[in-house]
Amino acid sequence: MRKLLLLSVAAIALSAAAPSNAQEIKQGGSMTVTYKDDVSTLDPAIGYDWQNWSMIKSLFDGLMDYEPGTTQLRPELAESYEISEDGTVFTFKLREGVKFHNGRELTAEDVKYSIERVVNPETQSPGAGFFGSIKGFEEASAGEAAGLSGIIVEDPYTIRFELSRPDATFLHVLALNFAHVVPKEEVEKYGADFGKHPVGSGAFRLAEWTLGQRLVFERFKDYWNIGAPKLDQIIFEVGQEPVVALLRLQNGEVDVPGDGIPPAKFIEAMNDPELKDLIIQGGQLHTGYLAMNTKIPPFDKVEVRRAVNMAINKDRIVRIINGRAVPANQPLPPTMPGYAEDYEGYPYDPEAAKALLAEAGVADGFETELYVMNTDPQPRIAQAIQQDLKAIGINASIKSLAQANVIAAGGEEDQAPMIWSGGMAWIADFPDPSNFYGPILGCEGAVPGGWNWSWYCNEELDAMAKEADAMVDPAQAEERIALWRDIYLKIMEDAPWAPIFNEERFTIRSARIGGDDSLFVDPVHIPVNYDEVYAKDVQ
Amino acid sequence: MAAYIARRLIQTVLILFGISFVTFVLLYLVPADPARQIAGRSATAETVENIREQLGLNLPFYQQYLRYLGGLVQGDLGRSYLQKTEVSALIISRLPASLLLMTGAIFCELLLGLTMGVVAALKRNTRTDDALMIASFVGVSAPQFVIGILLLYVFAVKLGWFPIGGYGTFAHLVLPSVTLGFLGAGWYARMMRSSLIDVLRQDYIRTARATGLPRTKVLFGHALPNAILPIIAMIGIDIGLFMSGIVVVESVFGWPGIGQLAWQAIQRVDIPIIMGVTLVSACAIVLGNLLADLITPLIDPRIKLR
Numbered sequence: 001m002r003k004l005l006l007l008s009v010a011a012i013a014l015s016a017a018a019p020s021n022a023q024e025i026k027q028g029g030s031m032t033v034t035y036k037d038d039v040s041t042l043d044p045a046i047g048y049d050w051q052n053w054s055m056i057k058s059l060f061d062g063l064m065d066y067e068p069g070t071t072q073l074r075p076e077l078a079e080s081y082e083i084s085e086d087g088t089v090f091t092f093k094l095r096e097g098v099k100f101h102n103g104r105e106l107t108a109e110d111v112k113y114s115i116e117r118v119v120n121p122e123t124q125s126p127g128a129g130f131f132g133s134i135k136g137f138e139e140a141s142a143g144e145a146a147g148l149s150g151i152i153v154e155d156p157y158t159i160r161f162e163l164s165r166p167d168a169t170f171l172h173v174l175a176l177n178f179a180h181v182v183p184k185e186e187v188e189k190y191g192a193d194f195g196k197h198p199v200g201s202g203a204f205r206l207a208e209w210t211l212g213q214r215l216v217f218e219r220f221k222d223y224w225n226i227g228a229p230k231l232d233q234i235i236f237e238v239g240q241e242p243v244v245a246l247l248r249l250q251n252g253e254v255d256v257p258g259d260g261i262p263p264a265k266f267i268e269a270m271n272d273p274e275l276k277d278l279i280i281q282g283g284q285l286h287t288g289y290l291a292m293n294t295k296i297p298p299f300d301k302v303e304v305r306r307a308v309n310m311a312i313n314k315d316r317i318v319r320i321i322n323g324r325a326v327p328a329n330q331p332l333p334p335t336m337p338g339y340a341e342d343y344e345g346y347p348y349d350p351e352a353a354k355a356l357l358a359e360a361g362v363a364d365g366f367e368t369e370l371y372v373m374n375t376d377p378q379p380r381i382a383q384a385i386q387q388d389l390k391a392i393g394i395n396a397s398i399k400s401l402a403q404a405n406v407i408a409a410g411g412e413e414d415q416a417p418m419i420w421s422g423g424m425a426w427i428a429d430f431p432d433p434s435n436f437y438g439p440i441l442g443c444e445g446a447v448p449g450g451w452n453w454s455w456y457c458n459e460e461l462d463a464m465a466k467e468a469d470a471m472v473d474p475a476q477a478e479e480r481i482a483l484w485r486d487i488y489l490k491i492m493e494d495a496p497w498a499p500i501f502n503e504e505r506f507t508i509r510s511a512r513i514g515g516d517d518s519l520f521v522d523p524v525h526i527p528v529n530y531d532e533v534y535a536k537d538v539q
Numbered sequence: 540m541a542a543y544i545a546r547r548l549i550q551t552v553l554i555l556f557g558i559s560f561v562t563f564v565l566l567y568l569v570p571a572d573p574a575r576q577i578a579g580r581s582a583t584a585e586t587v588e589n590i591r592e593q594l595g596l597n598l599p600f601y602q603q604y605l606r607y608l609g610g611l612v613q614g615d616l617g618r619s620y621l622q623k624t625e626v627s628a629l630i631i632s633r634l635p636a637s638l639l640l641m642t643g644a645i646f647c648e649l650l651l652g653l654t655m656g657v658v659a660a661l662k663r664n665t666r667t668d669d670a671l672m673i674a675s676f677v678g679v680s681a682p683q684f685v686i687g688i689l690l691l692y693v694f695a696v697k698l699g700w701f702p703i704g705g706y707g708t709f710a711h712l713v714l715p716s717v718t719l720g721f722l723g724a725g726w727y728a729r730m731m732r733s734s735l736i737d738v739l740r741q742d743y744i745r746t747a748r749a750t751g752l753p754r755t756k757v758l759f760g761h762a763l764p765n766a767i768l769p770i771i772a773m774i775g776i777d778i779g780l781f782m783s784g785i786v787v788v789e790s791v792f793g794w795p796g797i798g799q800l801a802w803q804a805i806q807r808v809d810i811p812i813i814m815g816v817t818l819v820s821a822c823a824i825v826l827g828n829l830l831a832d833l834i835t836p837l838i839d840p841r842i843k844l845r
Contacts, residue, residue: 034793037803040622048579121589126579128586141585195623211624211632212795213706237705240793243688244704247696251703375806404571404808411575429581439581449572449587451580 027219029535030233031513033528034240034248035258038212041195044180045118045125050427051258053177054525055236058217058229060180060200063092063111064171068525068532069518071285071335071431073171077106077181077201087166087472090174094157098224100183101205108159114181116140116147127178130429133167166470168480172430175524203229203531212239217530230515230534246508250275255510256520256528263377266322266506275508282505282521283335285428287328287436290370290385290498291410291419291453299368299417303360305495308418309346310353311392317384318501321377325501331436331488333502335523338433338484345492345499353392365393371409371416374400378422381500385420410453419453420500431523433484437465441491454496461487512536544833551825558821559611562814563604571808573620594620607814616818617811619804626815630797634819636706637796640719640789641781643712645774647720648727653770655724656731657763663736671728678725683784687718687791704793715792719784723777727770735766768839775831782820 041047044056057065065076075081078092098106118125119140128141135150150162163170173179186199198206203225204217217234236258240248245257246265261269261279269275292299292308299305314327329345332338357363370389372382379400389396396418401409403424409415428435439445443462445452464487471480491497505521507528515533522529574591575582591597595606610617616626652675659671694714695703701714738744739762747757785798793799797816804812836842 036790038622038800041624043623046623121586122593124577124590124593126577126582129581129583132583141583143589192618192623210795211629212636212800237793239789239795239799240704241791244691244791244793247691248703251696253703402571402806402808404573404576405569407575408570408572411572426580444583447584449575449584 025230025534026538027230028232028538031231031255032235033256033258034237034245034254038238042198043195044177045123046195048126050526056177057525058204058530059198059202061202062175062180064175066524068529069516069522071523088163090161090170092159095224096157098201099222100201101199101220106181106201107156108153110181111159112151112153113184115179118178130173130176130178133163133165135162135164166472168469168472169432169434172432229531234530249510255513258527260507279506279508280517280520284503284505285333285336285431285523286503287331287333287426288500289421290500293417293455294496295413295455296417298362298366301360302494303356307353307356309495309498310349312385312388312498313348314500317381320380320384324506325503328499328502330492330499332433336433338481340485340489343489350391367395368417369399370396371399371406371419373403373406373423381422382420411449413455434469456496461490547829554825555821559818562817566810567600573810577620616815619809619812621807621809626811630815630819633795633797633800636794640715640794640796643716644719647716648723652724652727653731655728659732660735675725675728678721683718683787686721687788690714690718706795715788715794719788734769738762738766771835772831775827778823778827
């Protein structure tokens with residue numbers, strides 16, 4: 001079997017470059033970050049909020065990670081890896097001498113244990129499904145097998161994954177928090193409370209957690225990647241209103257308000273000469289969309305769905321949120337590979353929309369419901385959509401509910417005719433176009449309790465998606481992305497969504513915290529790449 | 540006395556069972572699926588079903604409620620769906636902060652409200668009286684969120700006298716206590732004013748004055764102790780009012796109490812926390828009322844507990 005050696009020159013170059021960077025930036029100093037909500041859990045198997053996502057990345061490591069500030073994959077705990085020609089066997093060589101925070105060395109057994117723990121139904125992990133391509137997943141997730149037969153430890157520093165199908169996204173999956181490595185003895189010691197006593201091998205270790213008040217991360221002195229992290233300490237103060245956090249930032253008490261600039265203060269902050277230079281803008285792997293339930297008439301007619309696409313004035317909606325987004329015309333955001341730049345999408349044309357409604361036999365319009373999450377600015381956006389729809393004769397009454405209730409309604413085939421996804425919209429788990437398909441547009445998501453709120457299921461596209469994800473060979477990468485591009489353009493022909501906008505991240509930091517802008521809008525370490533930013537006052 | 544307390548405590552337990560039942564029914568009827576929430580957006584239907592089974596969410600309503608009660612009598616409030624922590628641990632960690640804030644608020648409320656009420660009563664039908672009553676009206680009707688932000692802006696941001704939110708020192712306590720107390724102060728001012736005016740008209744006050752007692756002695760020795768009686772009962776009720784106000788004030792000031800916990804849990808429909816906080820709040824309200832009832836006879840010996 002010919003093996004493809006994938007360890008890139010870039011990765012070697014990077015590891016060589018890292019120490020020189022480290023020499024330039026001195027370690028030390030502290031940073032204060034605030035959040036409105038308490039941190040729920042720091043267990044990598046369970047944590048799935050945007051807030052704890054990057055915290056977990058700083059406490060734990062996985063086999064793979066991304067170049068800071070980019071969506072470029074690179075090995076982390078893995079020193080090198082090989083992929084078999086048929087794309088079903090992934091073999092990783094681990095770094096030697098990597099220590100957990102409790103002092104024990106990390107081995108391949110720990111990697112195996114950590115992934116099996118996520119798949120074990122008793123863990124109740126929201127990430128279990130990501131490992132569906134590993135052999136033995138069905139048995140393990142059903143609780144019939146203790147582990148995964150497809151994970152084989154060859155020696156303490158070599159681990160092999162055997163997949164039941166070729167999976168081009170598998171390296172991304174191993175970079176997810178769910179694949180981060182935990183020490184078995186600590187998990188067993190704390191049981192269900194492991195998430196409050198996290199022990200990993202990451203750049204920081206948890207030094208203090210006072211429930212509802214604050215968490216303190218301390219630099220892990222035995223971290224394998226010498227030179228990282230830059231800061232000695234990060235203090236997370238929780239329970240702080242974003243408006244108050246911004247005032248404290250102006251007062252020099254806070255370095256990063258984790259929840260960003262509150263909408264009510266946005267224009268003021270952007271016009272403030274002192275704050276303007278501290279604000280950083282970046283793209284997100286996010287699309288906000290209006291889902292139309294293809295099982296509920298008249299949305300079962302493609303003309304009606306296209307009409308809705310043409311009726312909505314997206315520029316106006318972007319203005320409603322102070323320009324913190326760009327109008328979208330397809331499911332993928334512009335920063336995602338596979339985004340069709342030359343695709344123009346449905347134009348804003350109410351007259352043509354009316355003609356389409358007439359074609360569908362609903363020339364006089366109809367009554368329907370629009371579900372929306374009840375926190376600002378979502379109801380305002382829904383009202384704008386409502387007005388646009390009214391202009392072509394569609395009378396949509398707004399159902400403004402708690403997030404969980406909207407999700408529950410979307411998961412029922414006959415409940416929600418339309419859902420504005422704001423506040424619950426899709427943000428990619430990893431930067432690959434396939435992550436925008438399965439749960440929200442594929443047949444597997446169109447099941448009771450699923451997230452495919454359009455109940456759109458096109459078996460032809462499902463087959464194409466499978467074909468695309470089987471293209472593991474790097475030589476096929478371009479072909480694969482082109483295939484995904486076609487899939488999304490075909491979806492737009494059927495128009496189960498009206499894509500509305502792609503959110504832009506606006507974040508702010510104090511003048512005493514340094515680091516490349518991209519680190520503060522890191523597409524993976526949202527909202528800040530804690531490992532790489534540094535304190536200017538110790539330089 | 541002991542029999543009275545015992546009887547009231549038994550009533551308390553019954554009330555708490557009632558509240559737990561009503562809350563449980565309401566949360567049961569909420570069309571949000573906790574299993575779906577825990578499982579996350581990428582979960583398969585089997586995973587969701589599995590979680591539902593583990594949490595007993597597939598059981599009929601009465602079995603779920605009995606399970607909850609079974610835990611409750613053993614002091615087990617369950618485990619948060621999303622924070623994966625014992626609800627009792629979450630509440631216990633936040634209770635001291637809330638109690639401290641409530642004490643501060645009651646102090647501010649009494650100080651502000653009673654002073655305003657007494658002055659208004661003594662200066663009744665003057666401009667001072669009008670001004671104080673308008674101020675109390677504003678206090679009662681103003682949203683706490685607005686008052687909180689206003690106080691923060693003026694006293695913390697502009698003047699820099701107090702820290703901008705947070706918890707830990709006496710200085711942190713002042714602004715949230717004043718915000719929370721401000722609402723109640725309006726009620727107290729109005730109550731105190733009418734009660735004192737009523738008392739000042741009584742014959743025994745006239746008699747006291749006729750004996751040549753100084754004005755302050757008449758006021759503090761005779762009028763106030765009588766006028767303050769209805770206020771005592773109000774403090775108990777106030778604890779209940781504070782429970783709703785505390786959610787807002789704790790959020791604005793970043794105060795790590797149970798109000799904030801409740802708010803976060805409500806937003807995410809974390810049912811075990813909502814149940815737990817509701818029960819603790821109910822306990823506080825019932826015990827507050829009991830305390831008010833027990834203190835009243837100490838102040839006015841004519842009132843007997845039965």
